[in-house]
Amino acid sequence: MLLKIGDLARLTGLTIRTLHHYDSIGLLSPSARTQAGYRLYQHGDMDRLHRIMALRRFGLSLADIATALAGPELPLASIVARQVAMLDQQIAQAATLRDRLRTLQAQLAQGQQPALAEWLTTMELMSMYDKYFTPEELKQLPLLSDAAVEQEWQALVARVRALQATGAAPGDARAQALGTEWMVKLVRDTGAHPGLFARLNAMHAQEPSMQATTSIDAHVMEFILAAFNASRMALYQPFLDEHEYAHLVANYGKRSGEWPALIAAVRAAMDARTAHADAAVLALARQWLELFRSYAGTNPATQLKFRQAHQQEPRLMEGSFVDAAMLRYLGAAMAIVAQEKPAK
Structure with missing residues (x-):
């Protein structure tokens, strides 16, 4: 047909x-x-x-999808299994919200009336969080459930906004320090779980009420990301020559938005103990290499300098959600990818 x-x-x-x-x-x-x-x-x-x-x-860009489909074929059965798992999670989240609303319904039936503003805010936050996290995952996110941690974040956001008000650029040393502090705290307050971080990013981007509650809007996020990127480039600079560093500065932040979902996918594969030779893991390795080459270039000598930088400068790992175990896991997959013949 x-x-x-x-x-x-x-x-x-x-x-x-x-x-x-x-x-x-x-x-x-x-x-x-x-x-x-x-x-x-x-x-x-x-x-x-x-x-x-x-x-x-699953959050992949069209470029990433093209890369994945160009490699060894991913079994359709495994893709469907991932879709089923994602829907199961969404159903579980909907069931949790239903149970909470039934409890609220029973309280109201008994004449218990919370303050209207508090009630509406609570319901809004509940429904919003439940769209992105399970109750168990919320317990791993103290910035959403721990008052003391929330106050820490409010103070940090205020410091960022105060620096922005002075007209400081993301490359300013003070901005770089705040960008690094921000990302290190994110790693700490998400339990170093890149999947939670990716969904937290999505929630902030898609929920205006969340931005209003936290005062973290797109302007703040863009400033922090640019400042964090500037701090990373400054750490790379001693290892590169003038031409290599200029290429880094021109390209480093262009595809920053693609890293969180990719890192989360790699961590999920690790947690599932997926073999590094699995087609899905090899596809992730190809995406990783593509993003790395987007700012490091294709010269093997220059790429080696970046790897040496990571070996000699531990601060490059701070706030990245990437650890030595992940790099070892990906390294084994990349060794296989490196042996592949280029597509004609």
């Missing part, structure tokens, strides 16, 4: 524009065309489209 692009869009919930874009970047090209040039999709195209849609929901 052949499907025209309009039929495929209607049946999958995608837009025709999206399918055109997938075709234009080589992500999903139709198996056939009519004599008039109209796209026709067949049963075999559905396997690839399912992979694309699933990987998109």
Whole structure:
């Protein structure tokens, strides 16, 4: 059975524009065309489209999806299993929220009336947190559940905003110090769990009420990220020559947003004890190498300097959610990837 692009869009919930874009970047090209040039999709195209849609929901960029699909084929069964696991978690979170609301309903039935402002705020935060974290995960996030830690963060946010008000640039030494302090505290207050950090980032980006509650808006986050990146570049500088450092400065922050989800995926693979030769792990290793090369370049001698920097400068690991165990795990996968023949 052949499907025209309009039929495929209607049946999958995608837009025709999206399918055109997938075709234009080589992500999903139709198996056939009519004599008039109209796209026709067949049963075999559905396997690839399912992979694309699933990987998109897992948070991968289109570039990362293209990289993953270009490598050894990921078993569709394993992708579907991950989708089922994600939906199971969402169902569990919805059930928890339902139970909480039933408890609140019973209290109200007994005539217990909380203050309106407190009630509304609590319900909003409950529903918001439950969309992103299980009750067990919330216990691992003291910045959302520990009053003392929340006060620490409020003080840190106030210091950042005060520095911004002076007009200081992210490259200012004071900004770099605050950026590093911020990221180190994030590692501490998420239990060094990159998956929780990635979801915490998503919650702040997608929930305006969270930004209002914490005073951490996009402007603050952009400043902190730029300051943290500046502090990392300053640590790399002694190891690089002038040309290499200029390339680093020009490219280091361009793909920063792709690291949290990738680091979280690697940690999840480690926690699941997935073999480093597994196709999914090799795909992660390729993505890691691609991001590394985006700022380090492709010269092996220059890349070696970056690795030496990490060996000799322990501060480069601070606030990164990356540890020696993760690098060893990825190193074994990268050794396999390095032996792969480049695609023709």
